[in-house]
Amino acid sequence: MAAISKPEHPVDEPLILGPQDNPSLTRTLYNNIWHPPKRGWWILFGICLLGVGMYTTSILITVTQGIGVWGNQIPVGWAFDIINFVWWIGIGHAGTLISAILLLFQQKWRTSINRFSEAMTIFAVMCAAVYPILHTGRPWFSAYWLFPWPNTMSIWPQFKSPLMWDVFAVSTYFITSLLFWFMGLIPDLAGLRDRTESRVARTIYGLFSLGWRGSAQQWTHWHTAYNLLAAFSTPLVLSVHTIVSWDFAVGLMPGWHATIFPPYFVAGAVFSGFAMVMSLMIPARHFLNLKHVVTMKHLENINKVILTTSMIVGYGYLMEYFCAFYSGNRFESYIFTQRLIGAYWPVYWTLLACNVVIPHLFWFKRARTNIPLMWIVSIFVNVGMWTERFIIIVGSLYNDFLPSKWHIYIPRPVDFGVFFGSMFFFGMLFLLFLRFLPPVAVAEMKELNAEMNAHHEAEAA
Amino acid sequence: MDTHASKRWVLARFDQEKDFVAAAAKVRSQGYDNLDGFMPYPSHEALAAVKPKPSPIPWMVFGAALCGFTFAFSLMAFCNWYDFPINIGGRPTFSPTVYIPICFECVVLFSVLTSFVGTILLGGMPMPYHPFFTSEGFNKASTDSFILAVHTPDTSKATGVGDELKGLGAFSVEQVDE
Numbered sequence: 001m002a003a004i005s006k007p008e009h010p011v012d013e014p015l016i017l018g019p020q021d022n023p024s025l026t027r028t029l030y031n032n033i034w035h036p037p038k039r040g041w042w043i044l045f046g047i048c049l050l051g052v053g054m055y056t057t058s059i060l061i062t063v064t065q066g067i068g069v070w071g072n073q074i075p076v077g078w079a080f081d082i083i084n085f086v087w088w089i090g091i092g093h094a095g096t097l098i099s100a101i102l103l104l105f106q107q108k109w110r111t112s113i114n115r116f117s118e119a120m121t122i123f124a125v126m127c128a129a130v131y132p133i134l135h136t137g138r139p140w141f142s143a144y145w146l147f148p149w150p151n152t153m154s155i156w157p158q159f160k161s162p163l164m165w166d167v168f169a170v171s172t173y174f175i176t177s178l179l180f181w182f183m184g185l186i187p188d189l190a191g192l193r194d195r196t197e198s199r200v201a202r203t204i205y206g207l208f209s210l211g212w213r214g215s216a217q218q219w220t221h222w223h224t225a226y227n228l229l230a231a232f233s234t235p236l237v238l239s240v241h242t243i244v245s246w247d248f249a250v251g252l253m254p255g256w257h258a259t260i261f262p263p264y265f266v267a268g269a270v271f272s273g274f275a276m277v278m279s280l281m282i283p284a285r286h287f288l289n290l291k292h293v294v295t296m297k298h299l300e301n302i303n304k305v306i307l308t309t310s311m312i313v314g315y316g317y318l319m320e321y322f323c324a325f326y327s328g329n330r331f332e333s334y335i336f337t338q339r340l341i342g343a344y345w346p347v348y349w350t351l352l353a354c355n356v357v358i359p360h361l362f363w364f365k366r367a368r369t370n371i372p373l374m375w376i377v378s379i380f381v382n383v384g385m386w387t388e389r390f391i392i393i394v395g396s397l398y399n400d401f402l403p404s405k406w407h408i409y410i411p412r413p414v415d416f417g418v419f420f421g422s423m424f425f426f427g428m429l430f431l432l433f434l435r436f437l438p439p440v441a442v443a444e445m446k447e448l449n450a451e452m453n454a455h456h457e458a459e460a461a
Numbered sequence: 462m463d464t465h466a467s468k469r470w471v472l473a474r475f476d477q478e479k480d481f482v483a484a485a486a487k488v489r490s491q492g493y494d495n496l497d498g499f500m501p502y503p504s505h506e507a508l509a510a511v512k513p514k515p516s517p518i519p520w521m522v523f524g525a526a527l528c529g530f531t532f533a534f535s536l537m538a539f540c541n542w543y544d545f546p547i548n549i550g551g552r553p554t555f556s557p558t559v560y561i562p563i564c565f566e567c568v569v570l571f572s573v574l575t576s577f578v579g580t581i582l583l584g585g586m587p588m589p590y591h592p593f594f595t596s597e598g599f600n601k602a603s604t605d606s607f608i609l610a611v612h613t614p615d616t617s618k619a620t621g622v623g624d625e626l627k628g629l630g631a632f633s634v635e636q637v638d639e
Contacts, residue, residue, distance in 0.1 A: 022501060022605040148540055156540035158547055165562040172570040179577045187603065191501070194600035210581060211588035214602050216513040218584035219503040224516040225576040232576075236569045243562055442604075447502035450478065 051424020058417030094273025095121025264316030354384025529571030
């Protein structure tokens with residue numbers, strides 16, 4: 001126990017700025033909840049609500065008219081639906097990575113950003129899950145097709161298919177992320193219950209905090225379970241994108257049938273997830289006054305992760321090319337040539353620029369500590385990771401084995417409606433989160449703060 | 462069934478963790494073994510001072526993981542091998558290797574649900590009301606303060622314990638019956 005409480009992080013750049021104690025952290029970290037939202041929040045929320053209107057309309061059109069309203073046309077049977085699914089799931093990987101893997105490695109800087117990124121994970125997985133369900137065409141039958149639910153044909157799902165593995169992986173991932181997030185929230189919800197002056201708020205926070213008292217026994221169970229959740233989430237987060245990559249790699253399509261897919265997908269997921277954390281964190285830390293807990297050191301660390309994963313992803317692209325030509329398989333080498341010069345060449349070159357070239361700016365400390373620049377880079381990475389999925393999916397399907405089947409895929413308005421709509425839906429959930437829940441794990445921050453103070457006292461003595 | 466008499470607790474609120482730890486050690490040395498502490502974060506020193514029981518959750522989770530594996534494996538074997546064999550490209554209908562991913566996911570799912578439900582139920586939750594909530598200043602335990610609860614079987618001594626805790630730096634002291 002004592003070994004854990006001894007902080008080993010370097011003291012030169014503090015993770016929490018200024019002398020802080022429990023009351024000051026209580027005051028500043030719950031700040032967003034006590035004050036009514038400013039006009040900017042309402043404007044953003046209004047825009048998001050309008051976007052959600054577009055989202056629901058697009059979904060309604062899809063469900064009532066059928067997926068013929070999308071641009072998908074054989075051989076491009078998978079398009080925006082699966083691109084967006086993989087993109088959102090990838091974004092959702094940063095949350096669990098930060099909360100679980102960095103917890104097990106005792107990376108203390110995760111404490112400032114874990115609540116935030118876990119929320120992002122949950123909302124991203126919600127956005128992702130919509131696509132495969134819509135893609136079944138008749139979502140009301142999905143229960144029979146996706147889960148082992150006895151139906152009138154007495155036939156069962158085909159468990160040898162990676163698509164079935166994906167159903168289990170994504171549902172497990174969603175439930176785990178949600179419970180991990182909620183476990184962390186319980187003590188903070190109790191804090192909100194005890195600090196709020198509004199009766200209604202006290203009742204609601206009181207219900208959700210489940211009567212948490214912070215007793216020694218409760219904390220002991222909580223701590224054990226929280227570490228266990230981290231231990232289970234760590235392989236889980238790696239398994240989810242591995243299984244998503246098997247959706248492709250187990251198929252025989254050129255450009256998909258590669259053993260490098262699992263690690264390269266997982267790295268891509270972490271890459272895009274961290275970029276999304278950055279895109280959201282920079283405005284949030286500014287407007288919610290979180291600069292004392294989300295310091296430049298945190299942002300720099302995120303940038304380093306982005307740089308590292310960018311190089312892993314770049315290596316993946318290189319290996320794909322190597323394998324395609326080394327294999328001597330005509331279809332493979334053709335597809336990979338087409339990526340560079342085929343119908344979708346602008347998309348591929350955008351991908352290379354966004355994912356492989358631009359993140360190399362972060363080799364320079366000046367770039368890593370320049371806030372406007374890192375925000376712009378994070379947006380490029382988000383775009384780049386979307387184009388990567390576009391190239392993998394559409395880029396392989398449109399030129400399949402039979403030239404007479406070749407078909408240029410062009411997305412239709414409803415495709416864009418569901419895609420951009422999901423972003424607004426995500427934004428709406430995120431704004432609600434920032435309004436009603438603490439964006440930083442307050443109890444964990446206090447624990448870290450106490451450890452750091454003890455460390456400083458020991459050094460001074 | 463419910464025959465237990467009410468328990469008298471002395472609640473003492475400390476603003477500093479180290480005062481809490483020292484006070485817990487002091488009353489323990491006087492024979493008060495049944496201590497409880499309420500704190501805003503799981504401080505190792507504060508937890509060690511009140512000596513909560515070790516959590517059985519790891520064992521429960523181990524059992525849950527075994528159940529998850531058994532459930533997933535038998536489900537898949539039942540569906541695709543026993544009840545309705547599906548021949549896909551001549552692959553064997555019983556092929557344990559392809560069951561690995563879903564078995565793994567179910568191990569995780571069962572374990573995670575058990576960790577969560579275990580924490581809630583073993584922690585006596587959900588319990589929106591507790592007698593301690595009536596105590597003045599108890600609501601500080603979730604954000605700022607450390608509260609030491611001392612069970613005093615002999616209620617006549619509760620006031621004495623309270624005075625002593627005040628001497629040890631308690632911000633406020635109160636008696637509550639549970």
